[in-house]
Amino acid sequence: MLEVKNIPKIEECFESSINPYVKKVHEDTVNWAKINNLMNDSNIKRYERQKISYLAGRSQPYDSYDSVRLSSDYLLLFCILDDYSDNLNNQKLYDIYSKKIIEILNERAFYDDDTFLYAWHDWWKRLSIGMPDEWKKRIIQSIQNCFNSIKWEIKNEKEKYIPTLEEYVNHRMHSGSVFVCFDLIERGGRSFIPASSRSILLRNLINSINKIVNWTNDLLSFKKEFENDEIHNLVIILQKQENCSIETALDRAKEMLNIEINTFIELKNKVFISNEPFDSGMIKFISRLENGVRGHYEWSMKTKRF
Known part of the structure; x- marks a missing residue:
């Protein structure tokens, strides 16, 4: 069987919870998309079925409505852009399009003639209020x-280039927007970890938990992506x-995930011991990242996105 239906070690090591505001967040994110004309009716229904807001609600189970809503709106924008790519x-x-978005975030440009770009502006305006530079x-x-x-x-797909494992790992840590989600999780807790406090141990821990999220995603979405070539x-x-x-590769990927979970647990213990x-x-930040792992897993098990 090529379909991965569950990952026991994720369920064993990471606790599950869900934000009480998630249903309201889901409704409001969809309405926001409608008001801003982000997509047509058929696409809106498709994204509604994917329940992207529930990824935010499961990853930030103890945050305010506003924090989860901002994460939900971002995830919708990201998924629209990802599908476009x-x-x-x-x-x-x-x-060209992505550069315009970065210009918006750096507050160097304003595009009111493009509904999608305007939505990024609206999101950033709400997100950045009162946040540290x-x-x-x-x-x-x-x-x-x-x-x-x-x-x-995109370049690889066009050129039919199969990246090496090292290349893939380096880029996969970024392409799924996991680090962005970690930043949003940090914002939701309103307890910011400055660069001066981010030791090598902590950075390694963040990278490890990023891989856990991405390998989990790759396993749960594998059947669909394999069938789509x-x-x-x-x-x-x-x-x-x-x-x-492909069966051997699937077992190898599961092994890599289990090893990474063990690596994360070791790093967490070292960070806790050195926390003086x-x-x-x-x-609390590390605990919130753990919520993100289980939240992503639970959402991935239920979403119609893949």
Whole structure:
């Protein structure tokens, strides 16, 4: 069986919860999309079925309505852009559009003649109020890195290039927008971890939990992506690089995920031991990232997106 229906180690190591505002957030994000004419009726119904807002609600189970709503609106914008990129074979077109979005986030441009770009402006205006400059720079860089990796994927698809495992891992950490979601999770907790407090251990931990989210996604979406002849999936990259059967590659990807979960647990213990003087904000931040892992897993199990 090529379909992965559940991942026991995720269920064992990460607790599940859901935000009580999620239904309201879902309704309001859909209405926001309608008001801003972000898509036609058929696309709106498709995104409604995917319940993208529930990814925000499950990843930020203890946050305010406003925080979850901002994450939900971002995820909708990202998914629209991601779907747009899937239908392109020219990275220059994506490059032009993504650059305009970064200009908006840096408050260097305003596009009121494009409903999608205007929605990015509206989202950023609400998101950035009262936020530290360092955090704003970090999330903009996270979004820029995401766009760059998606452009890399478009180029690969056009040239029929199969990336190496190392190349794929480096870009996959950004292309799924996981670091952006981590930034939004940090904002939701209103406990910001400045660069000066981000030790090598903590950065390694954040990278590890990023891989856990992405490998989980690749496993749960593998069947659909394999059937669609897509190349940017951990299982497919392993099968091509190691010249093995797809079943062997699937087992190898599951093994990589389990190893990464163990790596994260070891790193978390080391961060906790070295947390002197005691910083409760850092402990809460890590706990919130763990919520993000289980939230992504639960959403992925139920969404109609893949």
